Amino acid sequence: MSTPELAGKAAGGLFEEAERQLRICNACRYCDGYCAVFTSLERRPRLTAGDLTQLAHLCHDCRNCFYACMYSPPHAFAVNPPQLFSALRRATYDRQRRTLVKAMPPALRGWHGTAAVTVIAALLLLAAAQLSRGTQPPTSVHGSSASPYSVIPYAALVTLVLIASAWSALTMLRMARRHWTEIRGSATRRLGWAVVLQTVADAGQLRYLKGGGAGCAYPDQEPAPARRRFHAAILYGFAALLLSTVSASVAQHLLGAQPPYPIASVPVGLGIAGGASVVLGCSGLLILKARMDTVPADARMTARDYGLLVTLDLLAVTGLLTLALRDTPAYAAVLTAHLSLVVAAILAAPYSKILHAVYRFLSILEDNAERAARQLPAS
Amino acid sequence: MRRTRDSDQVTNSTLGARWDVLVIGGGNAGLVAAISARHLGRRVLVLERAPVGLRGGNTRHAINIRCVHRTAGAYNTGSYLNDDFLSDLHTVAGAQTDAELAALTVMESESVPQWASDHGVHWQPLSSAARQLGRTNRLVLGGGKALVNAYHATLAQMGVKVLYNAVTQDLLIDGDRCTGAVVDVEGRAFELAARAVVCASGGCAADQDWLRQQWGASAANCHVRGTGYNDGTVLRALYAHGAAPAGQAHSFHAVPVDARSPRFDGGIATRIDSIPFSILLDRSGRRFCDEGDSLPKRYGAWGQALAGLPGQTAYSIWDAKVNGAFRPPMCRPLQATSIASLARMLGLDQRTVCRTVASYNASITGTGTGTFDPSRKDGLCTIGLHPPKSNWAQRIDQPPFYAVAIRPGVTFANLGAAVTAQANVKRVDGTVFANVFAAGEIMAGNILPTGYLAGLGLTIATVWGRIAGRAAGAAASVDA
Numbered sequence: 097m098s099t100p101e102l103a104g105k106a107a108g109g110l111f112e113e114a115e116r117q118l119r120i121c122n123a124c125r126y127c128d129g130y131c132a133v134f135t136s137l138e139r140r141p142r143l144t145a146g147d148l149t150q151l152a153h154l155c156h157d158c159r160n161c162f163y164a165c166m167y168s169p170p171h172a173f174a175v176n177p178p179q180l181f182s183a184l185r186r187a188t189y190d191r192q193r194r195t196l197v198k199a200m201p202p203a204l205r206g207w208h209g210t211a212a213v214t215v216i217a218a219l220l221l222l223a224a225a226q227l228s229r230g231t232q233p234p235t236s237v238h239g240s241s242a243s244p245y246s247v248i249p250y251a252a253l254v255t256l257v258l259i260a261s262a263w264s265a266l267t268m269l270r271m272a273r274r275h276w277t278e279i280r281g282s283a284t285r286r287l288g289w290a291v292v293l294q295t296v297a298d299a300g301q302l303r304y305l306k307g308g309g310a311g312c313a314y315p316d317q318e319p320a321p322a323r324r325r326f327h328a329a330i331l332y333g334f335a336a337l338l339l340s341t342v343s344a345s346v347a348q349h350l351l352g353a354q355p356p357y358p359i360a361s362v363p364v365g366l367g368i369a370g371g372a373s374v375v376l377g378c379s380g381l382l383i384l385k386a387r388m389d390t391v392p393a394d395a396r397m398t399a400r401d402y403g404l405l406v407t408l409d410l411l412a413v414t415g416l417l418t419l420a421l422r423d424t425p426a427y428a429a430v431l432t433a434h435l436s437l438v439v440a441a442i443l444a445a446p447y448s449k450i451l452h453a454v455y456r457f458l459s460i461l462e463d464n465a466e467r468a469a470r471q472l473p474a475s
Numbered sequence: 476m477r478r479t480r481d482s483d484q485v486t487n488s489t490l491g492a493r494w495d496v497l498v499i500g501g502g503n504a505g506l507v508a509a510i511s512a513r514h515l516g517r518r519v520l521v522l523e524r525a526p527v528g529l530r531g532g533n534t535r536h537a538i539n540i541r542c543v544h545r546t547a548g549a550y551n552t553g554s555y556l557n558d559d560f561l562s563d564l565h566t567v568a569g570a571q572t573d574a575e576l577a578a579l580t581v582m583e584s585e586s587v588p589q590w591a592s593d594h595g596v597h598w599q600p601l602s603s604a605a606r607q608l609g610r611t612n613r614l615v616l617g618g619g620k621a622l623v624n625a626y627h628a629t630l631a632q633m634g635v636k637v638l639y640n641a642v643t644q645d646l647l648i649d650g651d652r653c654t655g656a657v658v659d660v661e662g663r664a665f666e667l668a669a670r671a672v673v674c675a676s677g678g679c680a681a682d683q684d685w686l687r688q689q690w691g692a693s694a695a696n697c698h699v700r701g702t703g704y705n706d707g708t709v710l711r712a713l714y715a716h717g718a719a720p721a722g723q724a725h726s727f728h729a730v731p732v733d734a735r736s737p738r739f740d741g742g743i744a745t746r747i748d749s750i751p752f753s754i755l756l757d758r759s760g761r762r763f764c765d766e767g768d769s770l771p772k773r774y775g776a777w778g779q780a781l782a783g784l785p786g787q788t789a790y791s792i793w794d795a796k797v798n799g800a801f802r803p804p805m806c807r808p809l810q811a812t813s814i815a816s817l818a819r820m821l822g823l824d825q826r827t828v829c830r831t832v833a834s835y836n837a838s839i840t841g842t843g844t845g846t847f848d849p850s851r852k853d854g855l856c857t858i859g860l861h862p863p864k865s866n867w868a869q870r871i872d873q874p875p876f877y878a879v880a881i882r883p884g885v886t887f888a889n890l891g892a893a894v895t896a897q898a899n900v901k902r903v904d905g906t907v908f909a910n911v912f913a914a915g916e917i918m919a920g921n922i923l924p925t926g927y928l929a930g931l932g933l934t935i936a937t938v939w940g941r942i943a944g945r946a947a948g949a950a951a952s953v954d955a
Contacts, residue, residue, distance in 0.1 A: 123744035123805040126538050126618030129599030141799055163624055164617030166535040166742050170528040173744075310597045310616055318628060 110183055114148050117175050120167060127161040130308040132463050133177070134161075139466065150279040152184035153452075153459035156304035159313040162392040169391065182394035188455065189400070192271050193447055200447075206399075210407060213444055218436035224252035243355050247428045248435060260442040267446040272454045279462050285469050287461070295461040299453075302327055304460075315388035326380035330408065333373025337415070340366035356422060364419065371416040378409035404449040411437055489636065490665050494520045495951035496944075497656055497669040499643045499709055501525070502532035503619065503936035504915025504943075505675035506626035510594060511944025512673070513633045517951050520667070521630070522641040522658055524676070524704050529740075530639065531623035532677045533701040533887065533916060534936070536742040538618040541611050541930030543585040550588075550598045550613035552606075557581050563611070567926030571723070576921050579896055583938040588613065591937060595625035612930040619933070643709055646672060646911065648716045651902075653911045670951035671910040673943045674900070675936075678916040679707030680727065680888045681739060689725055689782075696787035698732050698884040700746075703739035705887075710917055713892050717902045722889035722920015728927040729778025732884030733804055734788055747881050748801040749808075750777055752849060752867050753793035754835055755881075758785050760818065760827030762835065767856065767866030775927050781883040789881045790821055792832070795873045800849045808877040817876045835860060836870045887932070891920035898943035910950040912943035 118137055121127070128134045133154050140147045159178050167173035193200070204212060228249045245253070298304070302324050305312050311319030344363035347353045357364050382405050385398070414434035421430050445451070496512040498505045501523030512519045523530050543560055547553045560581045564572060588598070597616040601609055615622045630637065642659040647666065655668040679685045681703045686694035699705075714720065736745035750766055757763050763784070769776055781789055792814075811817035818828035838860035845854045852866045891913070893901040898912040915936040922935055 119803070119807070120744045120805050123746070123802060124742070125802075126743070128602070129614070129616045135602070141803065160617060160621070164621035166618070166620050166740075167744065170526070171740065172737060308597075308599075308616060310621070317624060 110187060111145065111148065114180055114184060115143055117177065117180055118143060118151075120173055120175050121161075121177065124167070127164060130160045130164070130310065131156065131158065131304050132460075133181075136463055136466070139470075144281065146278045146281045148184055149188055149275070150459055150462060152181040152188065153275075153279070153455045154304075154463055155181040155185075156302075156312075156456070157182065157314075157392075158305055158307040158311075159317075159389075159392050160307040160310050160319065163313050163317040176392055178392035179394050182397040185452075185455075186394060186397045186400070188275070189449065189451070192274065192451070195271075195274070196267065196446060206403070210403065210440065210444060214436050214440040217439035217443065218432060220256060221248055221252070221432060221436055221439060224256050225249055228252040242422055242427055244431055245355070247431050253435065256439060257442070260439050264442045264445050268451065268454060271446060271451060272458060275455050276458050276462075279459055283462075283466075285465060287465055288468065291461065291464045291468050294464050295457065298460050298464070299457050300331075302331070315384045317389065322380065323384060326377045326384070329373045329377030329380070331377075333370045333375075333377060333412070334408075336366045336370030336373065337412075340364075340370055367415065367419065371412045371419075374408060374412035375416070378405050378412065381405055382409065400449050407437075407441060407444075407448075411441060489520070489638070490660075490667065492518070493668040493670070494518055494655075495669070496520070496671050496673060496947045497522060497667060498673045498675060498944075498947075499656065500532060500675035500677060500915065500917075501530050501623070501627075501637060502534040502675060502677060502915060503537070503622060503626075503933055504917075504940040505532075505673065506623065506630065507937050507940025508673040508675055508912075508914050508944035508947065509630055509635055510626065510633065511941045512671075512948035512951070513630070513635050515945065515948035515952075517948045519635045520669075521635060521637040522643055522656075522667075523637055523639050524642050525639065525702070527639050529702070529704075530627075531620055532704060534619040534623050534933070536619060536701055537933050538614050538743075539608060539612040539930035540587070540591075540615065540933040540937070541584070541928065542587050542613070542934060543581060544588070545585075549600050551611075552601060552609040555611045559611075560584070563928060564922070564931070567928050568923050569925060571924040573721075573921050575896060576894070580922050580935060580938050583941070584934050587934060587937045590941070591622070594629045596622050597625070608929055615933070622933075643676065643712075645712045646709075646716060648908075648911075651906060652909050671912070671947035673898075673947045674709050674713065674892070674911065674913045674917055675915045675940065675943070676709040676917055677702070677705035677707075678888050678919070679705060679710055679890055680885045681705040682707040682711075682888075685888065685890070686885070689727065690787075693782070693787050696882055697729070697782065698736060698741060698745070698882055699739045700730070700732060700741055700743075700884040700886050701739075705916070710890075710892060713900060713911075713913075717904060718908070719893040719901045719903045720890060720920075721893040721918065722891050722924045724890050726889035726925040728775055728886045728889075729782065729883040730775060730886060731777045731781055731789075731791075731881040733806060734880035734882045735806055736884070741884065744805040745884060747791060747804055747879055749791045749793055749804070749877075749879065750881075752797045752800055753791040754832070754864065754871065756790045756792065756823065756828065756831060758788060758823070760823045761831055762862060763789075765862050765865055767852075767864045767868060778883045778885070781881060787882050790823065790878055791881055792817065792871065792876065792878045794871045794876050796869060797847075797849075797867075798877055800847075804879050808879040810875045810877055812874045812876070814871075814876055817878050821878055821880065832871055835864070836872060839868050839870050886927070887916060887919075889920045889923060889925055891916070891918045894918045894921055894939075896942075897946045898939055899946065910947070912947050912950075914939035914943035 122137055133151050136151060136154055157178050162168050162178050165175050167175040225248045228251045305324035307319060311321055312323045313319050314323045340363050414437055418430045418434045421427050495517035496519045498509045498521045501521055505521060509519045509521045543555055543557055544551055545554050564577055599614040599616045638660060640661045643656050644659055645657040646653050647655045653672050655666055656672060658665050658667050680701060681699045731747045731750060732745040733747055754762055755766050781787055809820045811820060814829050814832050815825045818825045838857040840858055847853055847855060847869055855868045857864045857868050894913050895901060895907055898914060900908045900911045900913050919935045923931060
């Protein structure tokens with residue numbers, strides 16, 4: 097009997113290779129304690145494309161399984177779940193993106209794509225600003241009483257941001273629904289509040305970056321808490337920035353206080369804390385990624401990871417710079433740059449890896465729902 | 476910290492130095508011995524035969540460890556006391572086990588989990604799925620290779636050097652003392668001087684000569700589930716220098732594995748779990764045994780039985796009804812819509828196979844003797860069939876039909892070197908090597924001369940790794 101599937105990669109595509117490797121994982125099961133993926137696999141005797149999507153997004157790339165696996169390269173079985181799941185996640189992003197645009201025009205791909213969208217956003221902002229100002233000349237924009245609305249009028253800013261956000265949010269909602277349908281398969285079970293709350297807790301504490309207690313084997317095989325901590329800094333920093341915007345809105349509309357706000361105010365305080373946290377987290381993850389073991393990585397996915405991290409880092413850095421330079425002549429330029437990047441980021445979001453938050457949340461939700469239905473304990 | 480590169484390791488200072496303790500072997504036992512000797516402040520060198528990506532010997536394939544514990548806890552469902560452990564050991568090993576060493580192993584096992592945790596090992600908490608071995612054994616989180624990684628990280632922190640691709644060919648013996656070892660590092664032979672040596676180089680299951688002695692030419696059809704590096708080179712060197720053997724020479728543990736799996740290093744994933752729920756045919760297309768005789772998971776008996784068959788091959792056939800009642804094979808089983816085409820795919824005589832399945836099906840009257848239960852003997856049996864099937868007998872009549880060819884896969888051999896209670900290797904003439912110690916699979920035969928007890932391997936490796944490491948460290952402090 098010939099054994100073409102026993103040594104090395106399967107001849108077919110990603111699906112065949114995923115089946116080949118996961119059959120081995122299912123026969124071995126030593127990694128059950130690291131995360132939910134392997135126990136989820138056990139419940140899926142006949143793998144479908146939806147199953148693979150579910151498993152791939154349940155995986156948080158902690159890489160413990162790769163270093164614990166006696167079949168990982170250089171063994172002939174060449175089992176490499178982190179790389180496999182990264183490739184499967186990349187396939188999800190590609191598939192979802194194809195529902196937005198058949199093929200990304202070369203001019204909008206990669207770095208120059210992000211730059212192009214930022215420039216377009218800047219032009220839109222300035223055009224909207226000009227329109228709403230009409231024939232009034234721009235007021236003097238520096239000095240301690242400088243308001244951001246003297247650079248970009250409030251109406252223009254809010255309109256542009258709201259339109260962009262509405263489109264972006266609705267699009268991402270549609271993508272979320274598509275993902276949910278795909279990973280649920282034919283399941284009809286309902287979601288209880290306990291399951292939802294459990295998922296919020298799991299996502300909020302980045303549970304699966306704890307590696308079942310062993311830590312995350314990143315950037316190399318020494319389990320460490322760094323990745324989870326840097327990621328938490330980004331997540332909570334981002335939340336603080338959102339709160340900052342909301343609190344500014346409350347201040348402006350409910351309390352009648354116009355920007356600029358003093359340093360010792362809620363909006364600015366949250367903005368500084370949030371911005372610094374995001375910069376710390378993104379820079380930390382970028383440094384780790386530069387040092388990481390590339391064998392368990394999917395190279396093309398890594399490129400996209402860098403894209404997201406650099407963009408978020410730039411957003412936070414320009415935001416902090418805007419605050420730092422608000423009493424200088426550079427304020428208008430820096431503010432415009434920051435706001436352009438914000439609008440560009442909002443527009444680019446459905447095409448970007450920021451969706452990982454949505455896909456992973458939904459996959460954890462599905463997994464928790466499955467466990468509840470079978471009365472299994474948490475992983 | 477980056478993985479060690481194979482190339483930047485062999486320096487003149489490494490080779491020219493006189494080491495306090497040489498540890499031959501980088502599996503559980505060797506790593507524990509090295510850590511223990513290092514705790515005494517000795518200069519320790521670990522000689523790992525494999526390249527870094529395959530380091531750890533058979534430990535890579537292990538996960539269970541069996542230790543005395545007084546209460547249930549996060550990792551065990553109940554207590555397991557000294558007498559329980561000793562009783563289980565005697566059940567499988569019979570009366571030939573060395574009573575003193577067995578008692579010592581059991582007693583020392585109680586402190587093993589804490590020691591391992593202190594040195595970086597994590598454990599897998601119990602899940603709700605009732606584990607058969609949950610009372611007696613606990614699982615290493617991630618399995619043996621994760622344990623090997625953790626110990627290597629500990630060794631690096633302690634400043635212990637590890638040489639990879641370092642094959643120990645012989646020991647340098649002068650009278651009753653060892654002065655070092657002859658080691659082949661990346662193709663070049665060196666003599667390494669040492670004050671004490673710990674032999675933790677594994678057993679001899681991958682020793683081609685030994686395998687041929689067991690089964691003759693048919694050894695070629697037997698798989699070795701573990702590392703191909705366990706070819707017993709160091710064990711034979713010890714014998715050549717007068718070491719006494721321990722463990723029954725022809726005893727080994729084997730389980731059914733997929734015939735398509737690699738000859739060496741196939742590990743846990745190649746095991747076939749279908750036998751009790753299927754029927755087993757030999758090359759002639761006939762049944763030859765009672766597939767329902769032993770509890771599911773008594774794989775050891777099957778391994779031995781397969782070794783005696785023509786071609787060392789059997790064929791397990793089942794249908795869609797039971798597919799999913801057991802862990803699926805790593806590679807897809809053969810699949811067909813009829814028994815005849817299945818037989819054709821297997822290369823067996825169609826008529827004989829069809830007749831076998833038909834007479835098997837005819838012997839199952841199904842008159843309410845119970846329901847199929849894969850977790851215990853369910854009493855569903857054949858009537859008037861020879862050989863009978865005493866449990867899990869159901870008709871094979873629902874397509875698709877599945878089959879997989881099975882061969883014996885050797886897990887380990889019981890043969891090894893005899894040791895004292897301080898892990899000194901004993902000699903045939905009644906004396907003892909003053910500064911040569913053994914730990915792990917190479918001396919497991921002292922405690923397990925025959926038979927198999929799940930989880931005992933990692934226990935023996937840790938207990939005797941500590942004893943040997945400390946003893947070697949102490950011996951190294953006495954200037955020769």
